[in-house]
C-alpha cells in the first residue's frame with residue numbers, strides 16, 4: 232500500500248496568549264486517509280492540544296471546512312492521494328477559514344459567520360395560505376428544478392472564504408444564495424425584503440463574477456450562476 236511522508240504546516244492560535252504561529256507536523260499516511268484522519272492522528276500521537284472541528288465527516292455539515300494550501304474545502308472529503316495529486320506536493324499548509332474570528336487553531340466562531348446568513352432570514356417568512364381545497368401549497372417540479380441545486384448548500388462557508396468580493400459587510404456568496412432560494416421559492420410571499428437586501432450595498436453588486444464560489448463549492452453548486460440570475464433580475468419563482 233502506498234504510504235506518503237507528509238508535512239502539515241498548521242496555523243495555530245492560542246487565545247490565552249494572543250499568539251499565532253505555524254506548527255509543523257510530520258507523519259506517514261496511507262493514500263485513503265482523509266485530512267480529518269490526519270488531524271485526529273496528530274491529536275492521538277503527537278499533540279493533543281491541536282484544536283479543530285468535525286461532526287458528520289460525510290460532507291453534509293460543513294464543520295471541518297478549512298483551507299489547505301489556500302483552497303477552502305472539507306477536510307473529511309480530502310483523501311491524501313487526491314491532495315498529493317491535486318496540489319502536486321506532500322507539504323500542506325493548513326489554515327482556518329477567514330470568514331470569522333478564530334477561536335483556537337483551526338476553529339472559527341461560526342456564530343459570527345452565521346450573522347450574514349441570519350441577515351437574509353433564510354426561512355419562509357410569509358407562507359402562502361393553504362389552497363382553496365385545504366391542501367398545502369406545493370412547489371411545482373418545473374419551478375423547483377430551477378433552484379433545487381442551491382438548496383443543497385450546507386453553509387460550510389468555503390465559497391465565502393474564496394470570494395474576492397471583500398469580506399467586511401458583504402453578504403458573501405452563501406448568504407446571497409440563501410436569500411435567492413427564498414426568492415425563488417413559490418411558497419414564499421415576502422420577496423421584497425430579501426430583494427432589498429440582495430440589491431443593497433451589501434449584496435450582489437459587490438460580486439465581481441470571479442466564479443471562485445462555484446469553483447470551491449463541495450456540493451458542486453454553481454453559486455455564481457444564481458448570483459448572475461439575481462443580477463439579471465431573472466429569479467422569478469414560476
Ligand code: SF4
Pocket residue numbers: 383384385386387388389390391404405408444447448449450451452454
Ligand atoms: S454554496 Fe457551497 S461552498 Fe458555499 S456554503 Fe454552500 S455548500 Fe458551502
Ligand code: SF4
Pocket residue numbers: 390393394395396403404437438439440441442443444445454455458
Ligand atoms: S462570483 Fe461573486 S460571490 Fe462568487 S466568489 Fe466571485 S465575487 Fe464572490
